[in-house]
Amino acid sequence: xxxxxxxxLLICVLMLAAFGFAAAPLVISxxxxxRKPSLIKQNIFECGLDSKGDSWVQFKVQYYVYALIFVIFxxxxxxxxxxxxxxxxxxxxxxVEMLVFLIVLVGGLVWAWGKGVLEWK
Amino acid sequence: MAVDDGxxxxxxxxxxxxxxxxxxxxWGRRSSVWPLxxxxxxxxxxxxxxxxxxxxxxxxxxxxxxxxxxxADLMIVAGTVTKKMAxxxxxxxxxxxxxxxxxxxxxxxxxxxxxKQGYNVLKGIDRYIPVDVHIxxxxxxxxxxxxxxxxxxxxxxxxxxxxxxxxxxxxxTDPADxxxxxxxxxxxxxxCNRAVWxxxxxxxxxx
Numbered sequence: 398x399x400x401x402x403x404x405x406l407l408i409c410v411l412m413l414a415a416f417g418f419a420a421a422p423l424v425i426s427x428x429x430x431x432r433k434p435s436l437i438k439q440n441i442f443e444c445g446l447d448s449k450g451d452s453w454v455q456f457k458v459q460y461y462v463y464a465l466i467f468v469i470f471x472x473x474x475x476x477x478x479x480x481x482x483x484x485x486x487x488x489x490x491x492x493v494e495m496l497v498f499l500i501v502l503v504g505g506l507v508w509a510w511g512k513g514v515l516e517w518k
Numbered sequence: 519m520a521v522d523d524g525x526x527x528x529x530x531x532x533x534x535x536x537x538x539x540x541x542x543x544x545w546g547r548r549s550s551v552w553p554l555x556x557x558x559x560x561x562x563x564x565x566x567x568x569x570x571x572x573x574x575x576x577x578x579x580x581x582x583x584x585x586x587x588x589x590a591d592l593m594i595v596a597g598t599v600t601k602k603m604a605x606x607x608x609x610x611x612x613x614x615x616x617x618x619x620x621x622x623x624x625x626x627x628x629x630x631x632x633x634k635q636g637y638n639v640l641k642g643i644d645r646y647i648p649v650d651v652h653i654x655x656x657x658x659x660x661x662x663x664x665x666x667x668x669x670x671x672x673x674x675x676x677x678x679x680x681x682x683x684x685x686x687x688x689x690x691t692d693p694a695d696x697x698x699x700x701x702x703x704x705x706x707x708x709x710c711n712r713a714v715w716x717x718x719x720x721x722x723x724x725x
Contacts, residue, residue, distance in 0.1 A: 431688055434694065437698070438612060438613050445609050446609075
């Protein structure tokens with residue numbers, strides 16, 4: 398019967414094999430690749446046009462906040478539509494549930510509004 | 519020591535399979551020729567057709583059309599290269615890592631094709647970049663593109679990593695870039711890359 402250490406040895410072998418499997422293609426391709434660096438090849442963007450500027454472009458942070466706020470309306474639509482279609486069959490419980498859901502979402506919107514997120518400067 | 523085909527065959531009968539580094543290198547290369555995903559004109563429709571299920575470029579390991587030149591091995595110049603577009607094509611070619619190959623697909627990319635007399639059409643992409651396989655046709659059918667790919671694979675099979683006839687990218691003196699033309703007053707400048715292409719000698723006089 399294999400000993401306790403032996404099963405760990407197997408794991409070690411497996412890990413070594415996994416590492417080798419990942420490393421071998423990298424090592425081999427680094428060894429046999431042609432080395433032909435050039436300015437055009439090292440351009441920031443691999444586009445047919447000349448690259449302008451650098452890759453550290455700053456986006457206005459408001460884009461992200463705006464996109465996050467959009468998710469509120471997005472989610473609302475996704476849930477409201479099936480709810481409205483099946484409104485007659487659902488009864489009071491679903492109505493209250495949806496109200497709670499809307500209040501939570503609107504609460505988030507009001508909070509963001511109070512923070513001044515909706516003002517585009 | 520070189521092993522000839524006869525000895526290789528004898529060894530195979532005994533269950534011994536041998537190959538050379540060059541052989542396995544070329545085999546790996548020819549079995550995964552990834553084209554750059556771009557089409558210039560109507561030939562691109564045939565190229566798309568070649569990649570789709572009816573003609574199935576994947577049989578040759580070349581179905582992985584890469585949207586970035588940094589991952590591509592093969593440039594299929596599919597269509598008319600206008601003079602406006604030529605610098606971009608050459609720049610994309612320069613951005614592809616070696617080893618790289620070019621298939622000029624269709625009459626336009628070979629010579630300007632039906633638009634040869636046009637003031638704004640490049641009379642063949644081989645004026646600026648080295649073309650490995652030319653496919654005539656207007657447009658060539660997908661079978662022709664498949665044939666060109668198989669032709670290219672045969673070419674790759676016969677490439678050498680060492681010796682006098684080795685591929686140019688292992689030669690350190692070989693330039694990494696091909697000159698990107700710029701827009702001149704009347705034409706692209708330079709009008710052709712003399713290292714790649716020489717204009718035909720015009721014989722004047724009686725015919």
